[in-house]
Amino acid sequence: GAVVSQHPSWVICKSGTSVKIECRSLDFQATTMFWYRQFPKQSLMLMATSNEGSKATYEQGVEKDKFLINHASLTLSTLTVTSAHPEDSSFYICSARDYIDTQYFGPGTRLTVL
């Protein structure tokens, strides 16, 4: 299947700082990418849909000013967690949709905010 990468795989930061997570589709172009968040022992929760060249669409209850999404190319989307706080600590997972509409997921980024 298609490959999606994320960087970094884990990050620890201080409260109040911003953290950027990159998501790349390695062997296909993705006009649409998605960002999910997963808390321990819970399922994945969709945060936002990212479309190349346009603004992201956020799910209800997700603060767009806190979770900045940029999808500047067909193979790269970034999620920036601004002014991170301990409650933002979570497992962030991106996914990308290929040309036949199948969605592939990255390995995830574990964020810990101290």
Added chain:
Amino acid sequence: DAKTTQPTSMDCAEGRAANLPCNHSTISGNEYVYWYRQIHSQGPQYIIHGLKNNETNEMASLIITEDRKSSTLILPHATLRDTAVYYCIVRGGATNKLIFGTGTLLAVQP
């Protein structure tokens, strides 16, 4: 909102077939059934999807009932590495998003 119902957990003996059921009684005509699995602390892995016909690939088979209200994912020869949470997701129509439910924790026993 998740539109599927799955058992919380299942056990399977190594080497035997694992049959994971999923109910999706409110599925619409243009919605597909997708299966993903998530091994602990990893991103979900795509397994298979289908609309109304049965599907098979190198990982699994997907059997969809004629009325499309339920389906079964079959792993023909389960191994210990198949231990994971398996998600059955209905996708398509107006929203066309993958919305995850709670899935089934499949434990393959040696």
